[in-house]
Amino acid sequence: MNKILIVGGGYAGLYTARGLERQLGDSEAEIIIVDPLPYMTYLPFLPEVAAGSIEPRHVVVPLRRHLSRTRIIQAKVTGIEHASKVATIQPEVGEAFTLDYDVLVMTAGSVSRTFPIPGVADEAIxxxxxxxxxxxxxxxxxxxxxxxxxxxxxxxxxxxxxxxxxxxxxxxxxxxxxxxxxxxxxxxxxxxxxxxxxxxxxxxxxxxxxxxxxxxxxxxxxxxxxxxxxxxxxxxxxxxxxxxxxxxxxxxxxxxxxxxxxGVMANPVVRATDLPLDERGRVTALATLQVARDGVVVPDAWTAGDVSAVPDKSKTPGPGGFAVPNAQHAVREAKLLAKNIVAVLRGEAPREYIHDNQxxxxxxxxxxxxxxxxxxxxxxxxxxxxxxxxxxxxxxxxxxxxxxxxxxxxxxxxGRDIAELSEREQPRLAFETYASRPKPKVEVEA
CATH class of the missing domain: 3.50.50.100 (FAD/NAD(P)-binding domain)
Incomplete structure (x- = not known):
């Protein structure tokens, strides 16, 4: 049985896992997703959430509800040595541990890209x-x-x-x-x-x-x-x-x-790996979504989504000739990625990702x-x-x-719901304010 490790449970990670669950039998592979969050977020809806048009919980997809055969590990990946196929996992509580795997899928997504402008890190969101x-x-x-x-x-x-x-x-x-x-x-x-x-x-x-x-x-x-x-x-x-x-x-x-x-940048987790990166910190890949170093495939390593530098072979390629970091690419890459992984595991050739811009x-x-x-x-x-x-x-x-x-x-x-619940960021404040506390002990002189 092949052990497939998926790093990141966003668009690409979720759709890759679902595709693998559908195409591989129980005895063919064990699928594992590692992500510090237990859900995928549909990013295009965030402005509507901010504007009160959509309930926040409705734009996230709980991984455990929709991945029936995938093992979910809610933790951070702090290091990967693909040469020996070992990942280091740090859970929120407890000691770090190592995890062996056979196939690596790097879909860690992206984070906000900022510049060292005074005050931004302290004041902005x-x-x-x-x-x-x-x-x-x-x-x-x-x-x-x-x-x-x-x-x-x-x-x-x-x-x-x-x-x-x-x-x-x-x-x-x-x-x-x-x-x-x-x-x-x-x-x-x-x-x-x-x-x-x-x-x-x-x-x-x-x-x-x-x-x-x-x-x-x-x-x-x-x-x-x-x-x-x-x-x-x-x-x-x-x-x-x-x-x-x-x-x-x-x-x-x-x-x-x-x-x-x-702007956004590739998740910094890739810097703690031995995978090949480009000058922007993205995992370099072929159009087949296979990780590649100087055009040569790195065996058993795949990538997709914002964390990857995937060649864009469409009629209107993105900047630099690569797929831009957006949901449309991530979802479509992931669906092909699952098929390509299955194809290679079964001795068949993978197909190239060619984007049809809608x-x-x-x-x-x-x-x-x-x-x-x-x-x-x-x-x-x-x-x-x-x-x-x-x-x-x-x-x-x-x-x-x-x-x-x-x-x-x-x-x-x-109409829009204008109830605001900012106090939920300090949920114990009301309780602490009025909670009774033991009176200080008074020492009695002998």
């Missing part, structure tokens, strides 16, 4: 995890409540200022969804005027959303500006110390909510979106419906699809 998206939603609502109780002034302005750094799809969808949500909140917080709420989008390049045409990108910029978003192009964030944003243009403003979406679609708030494929573009409500239709059906597992569609259906009739 990403939009890469479900926890971050839920926290952004709670922070925005809580800030409205705090500001509503304050007189006009610097502190009120700071609470009502949101800054998003990064003009890619994640940044654009985040700022558009939050702007739309903030406008909705004004109907519940009548003490706050539209003009008091400030949104800033900071992008270092001269345009946004490189996946769409310049004309479409310009339309999105104008749409955001009409809705009250200050779009700063060809501008860099130079400091965020104490929540005060200083831009390369000289602009300076205080912002209580700073969201970083300016276009790019983004949601820009309720009833507003944009879609582009080639030179064909759609803007407005129809594109928004296409966005929800595509991603709703792309959400893994039917029970999760139904939960997401149920959220949208409920919202259509009942």
């Amino acid at each position: 990403g939009m890469k995890t479900i926890e971050e998206a839920a926290a952004v939603r709670d922070r925005l609502i809580a800030n409205f409540a705090k500001a509503a109780a304050l007189p006009e002034g610097p502190e009120r302005d700071r609470l009502l200022t949101v800054t998003v750094v990064g003009g890619g799809f994640a940044g654009i969808e985040t700022v558009a969804e939050l702007r739309d949500f903030a406008t909705h909140l004004l109907s519940r917080f009548r003490e706050i005027r539209f003009e008091e709420v400030s949104f800033h989008l900071v992008e270092a390049m001269g345009r946004i959303m490189p996946e769409v045409s310049a004309e479409t990108a310009d339309w999105v910029v104008e749409d955001l500006r009409k809705r009250g978003v200050d779009v700063h192009l060809e501008t860099q964030l130079q400091s965020a110390v104490d929540g005060v944003c200083e831009l390369s243009t000289g602009d300076r403003f205080a912002s209580d909510l700073i969201i970083w979406t300016a 276009g790019a679609v983004a949601g820009l708030g309720l009833w507003n979106g944009v879609f582009q494929k080639g030179k064909f573009a759609i803007k407005g409500p129809i594109a928004w419906l296409m966005h929800r239709g595509y991603h709703g059906l792309a959400m893994p597992m039917w029970e999760r699809k139904w939960r997401v569609f149920g959220d949208w259906w409920s919202q259509f009739w009942l």
Whole structure:
């Protein structure tokens, strides 16, 4: 029996494991996933979670529920020696241990890529995890409540200022969804005027959303500006110390909510392995998804998703000729990856990954979106419906699809849920505040 170790339970890891479960018999392989999280997150829905359109738990897929034959180890991989086929595993509780394997699948995904800008590490929050998206939603609502109780002034302005750094799809969808949500909140917080709420989008390049045409990108910029978003192009964030944003243009403003979406990088776990990496820290691979060193296959090692440098052989290849780090590539690579692993185990030849681009679609708030494929573009409500239709059906597992569609259906009739639960980050605070404690002992003199 082959022991297949999958490092990472995101898109690529989940779909690879499901494919292997379906194609390999019980006696053919033991499948193991190691990930510190017990679920996969559908990242394209994070902006809608932050905007209160989807319940946070509904955009994650519990691995133990949907992988019936795969062994789930909730822990970190701290090292891999593929030459001897041994991985070092560090659980959250207890001592580290080693795990032998026969086939390695590296699908550890990506993390937020930041730069050493003063204050960013201390003040900003990403939009890469479900926890971050839920926290952004709670922070925005809580800030409205705090500001509503304050007189006009610097502190009120700071609470009502949101800054998003990064003009890619994640940044654009985040700022558009939050702007739309903030406008909705004004109907519940009548003490706050539209003009008091400030949104800033900071992008270092001269345009946004490189996946769409310049004309479409310009339309999105104008749409955001009409809705009250200050779009700063060809501008860099130079400091965020104490929540005060200083831009390369000289602009300076205080912002209580700073969201970083300016790119991703391969999960640093790959640096603790003997696998070949490119200059960006990604595992180098062939189009067959086999790990390769200088074009030569590394036996029994496979990779897919954001952590890998997979050649893009489509008609419109990504930057540098590699597949870009997004969900569309990760899911499709993983489905082929499972088939290729089975093929090699059975003495057959693997197939190359050739991506058929289905276009790019983004949601820009309720009833507003944009879609582009080639030179064909759609803007407005129809594109928004296409966005929800595509991603709703792309959400893994039917029970999760139904939960997401149920959220949208409920919202259509009942409106957004604006209850914020930021106190859950300190769940014992109320209990500790009022809990009785033993009185200090009084020593009696003899």
